[in-house]
Amino acid sequence: MIIVTPIMLKRVFSSRIFLVMETFCLTILPPVLLKFFPDLIHSRTRIFFTGLIYVALFVWSQKISRRNLGFQFTNFFPAVKAIFKPTLLAIGVTYIFFYFWRPLVTIPLLIQEMKFLPSSLFLALKYFFISVPLQEIIFRAYLINRAGLVFPNKSFVRLYSTVIFMFIHTPINNFFLTLGTLILGWLWAGNFLKFKNIFSVIISHTLIGLVYLFLMIYA
DSSP, X not given: OOOOOHXXXXXXHTOHHHHXXXXXXXXXXXXXXXXXXXXXXXXXXXXHHHHHHHHHHHHHHHTOXXXXXXXXXXXXXXXXXXXXXXXXXXXHHHHHHHHHOHHHHOOHHHHHHHTTSSOHHHHHHHIIIIIHHHHHIIIIIIHHHXXXXXXXXXXXXXXXXXXXXXXXXXXXXXXXXXXXXXXXXXXXXXXXXXXXXXXXXXXXXHHHHHHHHHHHHHO
16 A cells, blocks of 8 residues: 655655646646536536645645645735725726626526525625635635745746636636636735735635626626
8 A cells, every 4th residue: 555645745746747737637627527527517616625635735745834825814904905906996897897798797607506596695605605715725825835836936826826717717608707817816816925815815806706796696
């Protein structure tokens, strides 16, 4: 029986080839799987939960601190202040697009899924406490530390996590959402890298996402 040790995992995660393999799994593999198993799109939250096991292995093997993962209240208010105006701008742009070009930004898949939720309050709580934290742990706390282990250049790390975040949303097949995740992913990654605080990004992500979801339901 092979026993996996932190030293073994440390070497694996330090390999550029292994990072390329991970990148393939995050960008190319999902659309291929969805082509043959389209119903998997409805299980994305459960898949993200499974991904936390992989994230935990990385954190354990590399001894990533709570601070580097962004789970600290240090710099919280400066981080919120820095992301406040971009968040309001994103909300405003989202509202304008829904007002003038609603068919371009409406996502039938999400509307269909929201019909099975018991209430709007349940949707908001689920999004704030489950969906957004899962995404931020994987695409900010994990990916930024993961790419930074192999490539110390912060600009590359920021771009890497941003592009992966965008690719994960492409199966939803909405150009506005894809472009939005690219722009916001860049802003959120920059905020995380500068302040090392995941809570500010969670708040910004939640506010913008909930406005988008509620406009699809009620606008």
